[in-house]
Amino acid sequence: MKIKKMFNNITIRARVILTFVLLTGITLTILGTVIFTNWYNSAHEVSSDLSKMTNEDIALQVSDFLKNPFDFNEAHARLIANNYVDMSNQEERERFFVLTLQNYDDQVY
Numbered sequence: 001m002k003i004k005k006m007f008n009n010i011t012i013r014a015r016v017i018l019t020f021v022l023l024t025g026i027t028l029t030i031l032g033t034v035i036f037t038n039w040y041n042s043a044h045e046v047s048s049d050l051s052k053m054t055n056e057d058i059a060l061q062v063s064d065f066l067k068n069p070f071d072f073n074e075a076h077a078r079l080i081a082n083n084y085v086d087m088s089n090q091e092e093r094e095r096f097f098v099l100t101l102q103n104y105d106d107q108v109y
Contacts, residue, residue: 072104 010018079085085096 068104072100076100 080087086092
């Protein structure tokens with residue numbers, strides 16, 4: 001009852017202003033919620049994509065890093081098995097390994 005009395009005592013100008021303020025507040029709240037939700041989803045997508053790309057780059061770098069020593073060992077095992085290097089001759093053996101290490105990237109050792 002008191003609320004109805006209070007509402008009847010408010011002027012038309014005050015009613016219009018009150019309605020405008022309430023509608024503006026509701027509109028801004030809804031608009032802010034929609035914008036924030038879309039921004040949050042967009043940020044999540046971008047971070048997810050960035051994470052996937054970074055993961056792929058790291059996996060490729062690790063694969064390349066592990067592939068070089070494997071190829072290195074495989075090639076030298078074949079050379080040693082075919083008696084390309086006389087393993088009993090210390091000078092020839094050391095020269096072979098020093099030269100092969102110089103020919104490969106610094107990533108191997």
